[in-house]
Amino acid sequence: MEAEVDKLELMFQKAxxxxxxxxxxxxxxxxxxxxxxxGKLSPLSKEEQTAAEQLKSFMSDL
Known part of the structure; x- marks a missing residue:
């Protein structure tokens, strides 16, 4: 079971x-x-920034 968790963690780190x-x-x-x-590209909207932060947080928790 531990090996499976390690393998999943490595897969998420690679992703x-x-x-x-x-x-x-x-x-x-x-x-x-x-x-x-x-230089004229618009920055991320508040919703996009929140979604990106949530995704990074979720991935770091795994």
Whole structure:
């Protein structure tokens, strides 16, 4: 049972790492391919920020 929990934890850590990498790549692509409009992107809405924080909190609890 312990091995299954460890395996799930590793899977969630990898998924979190993958999401961080995807975010980095998207931001990089936007900045390098669209430098004029990169500064005009709207920040996350309050609801989007809350959802992102809840997801990160949920993932860290696992």
């Amino acid at each position: 979190d790492s993958d999401l961080d990498y995807i975010q980095y790549r998207l931001e990089y692509e936007i900045k390098t391919n669209h430098p004029v409009t990169a």
